[in-house]
Amino acid sequence: RRSALFFTTAPAVATFTVETFRNQLGGFESFLHCRHSAPYQRFYDVLRVHGWHSLETFKFAYNMHNELDLGQGYDEFEALSWHTTLKVSAGAGSWMLRQVMLLADFFGVETSSNVSLSEVMKRRGQSGEIEEKDCPYGFIALEYAVLVGFQQYGHSQLREEVASALTASIEVLLHAPYYTYDFFASTNWNVSLYDMAVNLDSERNYKSFAEYEDMHVLPGPRLEPWHSVPLRPSGAVMLSALPPALRIAMLQFHDGSALELLSSTKAALRSLSGVQNVEPTIHEVRLYFTQVKALRNTEMGKWLAQHVVADFATLKAMFQDLQDGQMSMEEVGKVWLPKEARGLED
Numbered sequence: 001r002r003s004a005l006f007f008t009t010a011p012a013v014a015t016f017t018v019e020t021f022r023n024q025l026g027g028f029e030s031f032l033h034c035r036h037s038a039p040y041q042r043f044y045d046v047l048r049v050h051g052w053h054s055l056e057t058f059k060f061a062y063n064m065h066n067e068l069d070l071g072q073g074y075d076e077f078e079a080l081s082w083h084t085t086l087k088v089s090a091g092a093g094s095w096m097l098r099q100v101m102l103l104a105d106f107f108g109v110e111t112s113s114n115v116s117l118s119e120v121m122k123r124r125g126q127s128g129e130i131e132e133k134d135c136p137y138g139f140i141a142l143e144y145a146v147l148v149g150f151q152q153y154g155h156s157q158l159r160e161e162v163a164s165a166l167t168a169s170i171e172v173l174l175h176a177p178y179y180t181y182d183f184f185a186s187t188n189w190n191v192s193l194y195d196m197a198v199n200l201d202s203e204r205n206y207k208s209f210a211e212y213e214d215m216h217v218l219p220g221p222r223l224e225p226w227h228s229v230p231l232r233p234s235g236a237v238m239l240s241a242l243p244p245a246l247r248i249a250m251l252q253f254h255d256g257s258a259l260e261l262l263s264s265t266k267a268a269l270r271s272l273s274g275v276q277n278v279e280p281t282i283h284e285v286r287l288y289f290t291q292v293k294a295l296r297n298t299e300m301g302k303w304l305a306q307h308v309v310a311d312f313a314t315l316k317a318m319f320q321d322l323q324d325g326q327m328s329m330e331e332v333g334k335v336w337l338p339k340e341a342r343g344l345e346d
Contacts, residue, residue, distance in 0.1 A: 028106040032137045032187050036130060039064065040138035044189075047145065052191065053207060058149030065146050068133075096172050099136040103173070103181045136173045136181075141189050143169060144196050151205035163200050170196070178256055180294055245283035249344055253312060255292045255304055288341050289315040310340045 034040035043064055050056040143166040150159035170193070174182045185192040194209035206212040248265060252258040262285065269282075287304060291312035295301030318336055321327040327336065337344070 031102070031106055031130070032183060033189075034135035034138040037132040037135045037138065039068075039132060040135045040142075043138065043142060043145075047141070047190075048188075052145060052148055053152065053205070055149075057145055058152070061142050061145035062149060064142060095133065096169075098134060099139075099173050100175070102130065102134060103136060103175075137184070137187065137189060140166065140169050140173060140184075140196075141191065144191065144199075147199060148205055151199065151203065156203065159203070166196070167200055178254070178294070180256070245281050247284040247286070247346075248282060249286045249288065250290075251288045252290055253315075255290055255295045255301060258287055258290050258304060259295070259300055286343060288344060309342055309344075314340050 030036070034044065043060060046060045047057050143162060147159060147162045147166055150156075150162060170176060174180070174193070179193065182193050184196075185194075192209065195206075198206045198209055198212040206215075246269065248262070250258060250261060250265075252261060266282070285307045287308045288310050289312050290304065290308050292301050292305045292308065295304065318327065318332065318340070322329070322332070
């Protein structure tokens, strides 16, 4: 696994602050396409001309793979402090942290550490400016090109190692399981995360998710679309018309999921009301124990924060009290929940 996660380019010819990059050099879209990085631009040019499944692309990616070293002289391995259990060198871990913080900065969200990239890198004795090696999408694309080559030319053990490393890179850099930073399908890299996913645990290569889909019977959705079946509340009779004003209460920890569920609920209500009836009005929305974090600096994040009745910190404190024996589950239901989750039972 070491060879797949230890990449770094030669010293950068030029560096840029995030602010300069955002205002003068094309911003987020340019960063995703690695237009500031000469090595990754050469890789992209080869890929654009020859495609993912050519020998030329594989040779270039393999050679670039072997010439790069994210380890930056570190020989000791350490566990990444994210979802994956893969161990990498301190240099590779620091590089991955840089990429996550850069993506968060460009995307306009706050990181869990709540400090700037320059502050974190200064503590590690590194620059807080964007360098040529700062190219998360190019890095993932490079690993995928190597994986495709190993699949096509039958290098089973190497394929498994690169697939493992690519999986870890996707988990960390694209923020699994939410995939906050997955915009591959909207870029010029000409590959989607679905295309990569069907090749992660496969000896043969599928040129795309569509090819995989043509060759395998995929299970249908677990839930039918709202408009395809008559929906009725459990144990209740369908109303001929919904009340003109509705209130929604939602228990959801993650802000992005809360926003998605709210949109689905609104779609369901439109379906229930029927095309002949007036669309119901949402009179009030209450969010319980939602942590507005990833979307904090966005307009929708601000809207969600205004509708949080009981915040996530309250729930976290309750769990700690349970662990410390200061509260029982019976007290949670009878005392704590009515007090902290005001109006939930209404």
